[in-house]
Amino acid sequence: MSDIVLDRVTKRYPDGALAVQEVNIEIADGEFIILVGPSGCGKSTTLNMIAGLEDITSGELRIDGTVVNDRAPKDRDIAMVFQSYALYPHLSVRENMAFPLRLAKLDTATIDRKVSEAARILDLTQHLDRRPSNLSGGQRQRVAMGRAIVRNPKAFLMDEPLSNLDAKLRVQMRTSVSRLQKQLGTTTVYVTHDQTEAMTLGDRVVVMRGGVVQQIGAPQHLYEHPANLFVAGFIGSPAMNFVPAAVADGRLSTALGDIRLTDRLRRAMERADAPREVILGIRPEHFEDASLVDERVRAEGDVFTGLVDVVESMGSDKYVYYALDEKARSAELEELAADSGSSDVPASEGQLVTRLSAVSPVREGDHHEVWFDLGKVQLFDPATGRNLTLEP
Amino acid sequence: MSKERLSEDQASPGSPADAPGQAEVTSANGSGRGGRAGGGRSGRRTLTEGQRSERRLALLLCAPAALVMIAVTGWPIIYSIWLSLQRYDLRFPADQEFVGLANYVEVLTSSYWWTSFGVTLLITVVSVAIELVLGMALALIMHRTIVGRGLVRTSALVPYGIVTVVAAFSWRYAWTPDTGYLANLFAPGSAPLTDQASALAIITLAEVWKTTPFMALLLMAGLALVPDDLLKAASMDGAGPWQRFIKVMVPVMKPAILVALLFRTLDAFRIFDNIYVLTSGAQDTSSVSILANTNLIQALNLGIGSTMSVLIFLSVALIAFVFVKLFGTAAPGSDTEGRR
Numbered sequence: 107m108s109d110i111v112l113d114r115v116t117k118r119y120p121d122g123a124l125a126v127q128e129v130n131i132e133i134a135d136g137e138f139i140i141l142v143g144p145s146g147c148g149k150s151t152t153l154n155m156i157a158g159l160e161d162i163t164s165g166e167l168r169i170d171g172t173v174v175n176d177r178a179p180k181d182r183d184i185a186m187v188f189q190s191y192a193l194y195p196h197l198s199v200r201e202n203m204a205f206p207l208r209l210a211k212l213d214t215a216t217i218d219r220k221v222s223e224a225a226r227i228l229d230l231t232q233h234l235d236r237r238p239s240n241l242s243g244g245q246r247q248r249v250a251m252g253r254a255i256v257r258n259p260k261a262f263l264m265d266e267p268l269s270n271l272d273a274k275l276r277v278q279m280r281t282s283v284s285r286l287q288k289q290l291g292t293t294t295v296y297v298t299h300d301q302t303e304a305m306t307l308g309d310r311v312v313v314m315r316g317g318v319v320q321q322i323g324a325p326q327h328l329y330e331h332p333a334n335l336f337v338a339g340f341i342g343s344p345a346m347n348f349v350p351a352a353v354a355d356g357r358l359s360t361a362l363g364d365i366r367l368t369d370r371l372r373r374a375m376e377r378a379d380a381p382r383e384v385i386l387g388i389r390p391e392h393f394e395d396a397s398l399v400d401e402r403v404r405a406e407g408d409v410f411t412g413l414v415d416v417v418e419s420m421g422s423d424k425y426v427y428y429a430l431d432e433k434a435r436s437a438e439l440e441e442l443a444a445d446s447g448s449s450d451v452p453a454s455e456g457q458l459v460t461r462l463s464a465v466s467p468v469r470e471g472d473h474h475e476v477w478f479d480l481g482k483v484q485l486f487d488p489a490t491g492r493n494l495t496l497e498p
Numbered sequence: 499m500s501k502e503r504l505s506e507d508q509a510s511p512g513s514p515a516d517a518p519g520q521a522e523v524t525s526a527n528g529s530g531r532g533g534r535a536g537g538g539r540s541g542r543r544t545l546t547e548g549q550r551s552e553r554r555l556a557l558l559l560c561a562p563a564a565l566v567m568i569a570v571t572g573w574p575i576i577y578s579i580w581l582s583l584q585r586y587d588l589r590f591p592a593d594q595e596f597v598g599l600a601n602y603v604e605v606l607t608s609s610y611w612w613t614s615f616g617v618t619l620l621i622t623v624v625s626v627a628i629e630l631v632l633g634m635a636l637a638l639i640m641h642r643t644i645v646g647r648g649l650v651r652t653s654a655l656v657p658y659g660i661v662t663v664v665a666a667f668s669w670r671y672a673w674t675p676d677t678g679y680l681a682n683l684f685a686p687g688s689a690p691l692t693d694q695a696s697a698l699a700i701i702t703l704a705e706v707w708k709t710t711p712f713m714a715l716l717l718m719a720g721l722a723l724v725p726d727d728l729l730k731a732a733s734m735d736g737a738g739p740w741q742r743f744i745k746v747m748v749p750v751m752k753p754a755i756l757v758a759l760l761f762r763t764l765d766a767f768r769i770f771d772n773i774y775v776l777t778s779g780a781q782d783t784s785s786v787s788i789l790a791n792t793n794l795i796q797a798l799n800l801g802i803g804s805t806m807s808v809l810i811f812l813s814v815a816l817i818a819f820v821f822v823k824l825f826g827t828a829a830p831g832s833d834t835e836g837r838r
Contacts, residue, residue: 159730180736192731196749205745208733253735263734 108170108260124470125151127317140308144445148317185254185301189266193238200234203252224252261293281468335491336438348434351386360428376496385434385486392482396475430456438491581804588798601805620783622766625705631711641721658711666775669704694781722755760821
């Protein structure tokens with residue numbers, strides 16, 4: 107158990123491609139930290155650099171205060187769980203888990219004890235003598251975890267460990283990974299492209315894009331106070347709505363209609379020296395069916411009336427989709443769309459997603475009035491993506 | 499990835515036991531469609547009209563190939579077995595007679611045969627062992643090369659592309675006293691090809707030089723089967739380069755190594771051209787193939803020569819049997835590896 111510090115860590119490939127640029131992360135002892143971002147954002151490269159599987163071009167990596175840039179992976183005392191699990195196919199489950207201990211030249215009794223202990227924690231005891239090829243995906247995943255925990259390493263690195271599992275199992279394993287980490291209290295760096303995993307697992311989340319760290323913070327903080335458009339759009343599901351807005355006569359003219367500038371927004375815009383054209387962001391759950399909002403609350407927000415496109419009833423609430431004429435444009439939003447694949451779907455042009463109470467009487471084809479909370483509205487600079495409403 | 503999925507499917511309870519039965523049904527139908535019909539036990543009885551005609555079609559389609567195989571390989575084998583049971587010397591054609599196993603007794607009690615057999619075994623074991631080591635090194639180099647990959651691979655494969663006889667002649671000239679550069683360099687004033695030990699060493703050298711690329715090629719295919727993640731995992735688990743090689747790479751690519759060894763052992767046991775050109779079998783350097791050729795073609799003794807051919811055939815069959823049954827080498831084209 108120990109702390110890991112990345113100090114201006116950079117990775118540049120021989121062909122000049124910059125994979126990771128000046129990453130600074132301080133990971134505390136026992137912390138569970140998530141690196142998240144779309145594919146190609148440099149999160150796996152960062153993890154591999156911590157592991158020692160890739161060289162660090164510049165910057166310093168310190169584990170427990172010692173610079174380990176030039177140490178071989180085996181001398182860093184770190185265990186890693188791979189997306190493919192990377193189990194040794196010619197060894198039984200027991201031998202797989204014993205492998206690192208055997209390499210460390212522990213005596214047989216100790217190895218047996220540690221393997222049995224890990225197998226008990228991971229509920230693998232009855233599978234110890236089977237080969238990985240005879241195990242299910244979830245069991246293999248647990249063996250991979252077992253091989254990591256037997257050694258009592260300084261830290262765990264996990265490279266998308268759950269993404270080869272089917273959806274239901276993934277949710278189960280997510281909980282057990284989280285419980286295991288709490289139980290062992292080992293510093294863990296976890297890479298994923300799935301923002302749900304990032305939100306649910308981590309003590310802190312590092313959002314990366316194009317090799318650059320966008321924001322580091324607790325999941326709730328990232329959710330409520332995203333530093334820029336990219337983080338705002340990446341965190342949260344369904345994603346935050348973005349609509350273009352223009353400032354005119356003390357009002358915001360948007361596709362949601364003219365919105366009055368609250369004091370909070372006005373101050374934020376003055377403080378940030380905002381441009382006249384901005385992007386307005388608001389999350390689906392900050393909408394509510396206008397007929398269900400009482401007068402007092404209603405005054406804190408604004409209403410929007412539009413043609414209901416699609417209603418998805420989730421049981422606990424309803425997702426209501428409205429078509430909008432305009433769509434916010436920025437490089438970051440396009441990248442997000444490309445990553446989620448929605449850039450291939452023409453219908454995603456100018457859409458508003460709202461999440462309303464299940465009791466809402468809304469029906470497809472209606473002109474329906476929804477209320478939204480002005481206190482939760484965020485404004486972004488379309489050119490830089492910066493969140494203008496962020497409190498300093 | 500797809501392999502993992504495959505084995506995942508097999509992981510359902512009881513499926514390993516069912517697998518042979520399923521395979522039977524599948525092969526009987528000629529397609530996988532009948533997989534659920536009766537679980538295989540009563541499968542043959544319950545074939546539908548469509549399945550039966552499909553099977554008939556399959557047999558018809560296989561027939562031409564099977565006939566050609568019988569004509570070009572089956573018949574010569576049977577014919578040489580038949581010849582081996584006769585006293586049949588073309589110099590005395592009138593004395594041809596059926597003698598049963600007398601030829602076998604004659605050959606197996608002959609010191610010539612056992613000398614050649616020993617020489618063949620020695621060359622086989624030594625050359626295959628050296629080829630395995632060198633081939634593995636070459637395969638690793640070819641696998642790891644990033645710059646000039648094509649050039650490295652092509653140049654490594656050049657020896658394999660040269661006709662064996664041509665290469666053997668160049669070795670012979672190189673080791674000929676006075677005119678050969680290697681003879682002058684390593685053994686001035688002597689004739690290495692006229693001494694048994696040095697001649698065998700040169701034959702082995704020529705064989706190794708010639709066929710290491712083949713070994714390397716097969717091993718490289720095996721290396722490609724070792725996932726990068728596995729090696730990364732091993733280095734995270736604390737394995738150094740040598741441990742990664744011995745404990746992860748070699749076991750994972752074992753099927754490929756065994757296939758390469760099988761091919762090379764079979765080939766090496768039948769060594770002929772190199773010896774024929776280099777020493778013609780003089781100074782007790784003849785292999786069993788050379789001996790068979792001497793008896794069959796030069797001495798025109800069809801009976802004894804055929805007996806030797808049959809014995810070589812049996813030896814080769816034995817080698818293949820040992821590899822496939824004892825070491826569990828996957829026979830080329832089968833997918834039984836891993837089910838053991």
